[in-house]
Amino acid sequence: MNFFSSEPVCNLRSLRSVSLKVPDTKPAKDFYDQVWGLSTVEEDTDKFWLRGTGSEHHILRLETGEQNALGGVSFALATPQDVDSAATKLVALGIPLFREPGPLDDAAGGYGVQLVDPEGRLVELSANVHAVVSQEPAGRRALPRKIAHVVLNTVDIDRATAFYTQVLGMRISDWSEHQMAFLRCNSEHHAIAFNQAPWTSVNHVAYEMQSIDHFMRGIGNLKQHNIAPQWGPGRHGPGDNTFSYFTDPAGLVCEYTSEVAQVDEDSWLCRTWERTPELSDQWGTAGPPTTAVRSAMAGVPDSGYRSLVVPGREDYFSPAKAPATEKAPATEKAHA
Numbered sequence: 001m002n003f004f005s006s007e008p009v010c011n012l013r014s015l016r017s018v019s020l021k022v023p024d025t026k027p028a029k030d031f032y033d034q035v036w037g038l039s040t041v042e043e044d045t046d047k048f049w050l051r052g053t054g055s056e057h058h059i060l061r062l063e064t065g066e067q068n069a070l071g072g073v074s075f076a077l078a079t080p081q082d083v084d085s086a087a088t089k090l091v092a093l094g095i096p097l098f099r100e101p102g103p104l105d106d107a108a109g110g111y112g113v114q115l116v117d118p119e120g121r122l123v124e125l126s127a128n129v130h131a132v133v134s135q136e137p138a139g140r141r142a143l144p145r146k147i148a149h150v151v152l153n154t155v156d157i158d159r160a161t162a163f164y165t166q167v168l169g170m171r172i173s174d175w176s177e178h179q180m181a182f183l184r185c186n187s188e189h190h191a192i193a194f195n196q197a198p199w200t201s202v203n204h205v206a207y208e209m210q211s212i213d214h215f216m217r218g219i220g221n222l223k224q225h226n227i228a229p230q231w232g233p234g235r236h237g238p239g240d241n242t243f244s245y246f247t248d249p250a251g252l253v254c255e256y257t258s259e260v261a262q263v264d265e266d267s268w269l270c271r272t273w274e275r276t277p278e279l280s281d282q283w284g285t286a287g288p289p290t291t292a293v294r295s296a297m298a299g300v301p302d303s304g305y306r307s308l309v310v311p312g313r314e315d316y317f318s319p320a321k322a323p324a325t326e327k328a329p330a331t332e333k334a335h336a
Contacts, residue, residue: 008166010169012076013075015149015185016124017056017058019122021064021067028062028248028249033050036144036207036248037141038051041107042058047061049106053136057108057130060147061106067302070122070202080127083125093167097309101113109129119200120305141217142218145210149191149192149193149206151192153194153199155196155199157178157196175270180193199302200301204253207257208257209258210258215244229244230290230292231243231289232281234282241257
């Protein structure tokens with residue numbers, strides 16, 4: 001069946017939060033709360049909701065799972081009516097819903113719908129969640145503001161990008177050869193990136209710092225806790241953002257970042273970046289990623305929510321080829 005032939009079902013406003021499953025939530029929660037710079041706003045037995053300094057109720061949700069896995073990603077829509085409209089269009093396309101549109105029982109409240117993408121990832125579209133006041137850090141405190149982006153490993157980068165662009169309305173900002181695709185839902189260069197890989201898994205989650213100064217202070221704070229970067233600090237080519245990668249107690253990769261490129265929809269040209277060290281790190285300061293962080297970015301195979309939706313959807317979850325998404329011509333290479 002072809003799910004990629006219609007207009008997008010919605011207009012995503014932003015990436016709200018990421019949910020991660022880990023075998024032991026307490027050490028992970030303590031790391032993000034006491035070291036990384038988030039603050040716990042809700043907890044319920046083996047679930048924790050942690051916020052940044054921005055306006056979202058929470059940006060990270062931790063829950064217990066048998067292995068490291070992506071619990072889901074949540075995007076903001078403008079109104080409950082937009083949620084209902086998206087749900088109607090998803091059903092018409094034959095896309096399985098994990099949760100029908102209605103009030104959400106999550107700690108952030110709100111009104112939303114949850115769907116399952118072709119590789120089993122849970123995607124939430126929500127509106128009217130609990131409002132909070134932004135709390136920019138005072139002085140020298142290095143605290144993450146929000147989720148900048150999440151990178152997801154995919155077994156079929158063309159199908160993944162087709163679903164997120166043609167169904168969910170995201171736009172491709174850039175390619176890193178045919179290995180990575182960077183997708184945006186607003187003016188920020190990317191909220192999600194897909195990385196071609198042998199299996200589906202979460203690659204890493206990036207947290208935006210208020211400025212490059214706070215970015216460096218965050219790295220310094222981690223070093224004071226005897227936690228050294230496993231790649232970085234540096235500045236990427238695609239997205240032009242700063243980066244420094246670490247691993248949390250569960251072995252999942254987390255990144256501090258800042259100064260991501262802003263896209264002018266009228267003038268931006270999608271490019272294909274060559275995968276070279278000088279374009280991976282424009283500063284030349286990061287060096288190569290460690291073997292440990294490369295392994296952590298690969299993750300473990302994650303079937304997600306495929307087994308929990310209505311049976312008989314082999315046509316949806318099978319790796320049937322989707323129409324290729326638009327890429328920059330091979331002659332339009334980006335250089336430092």
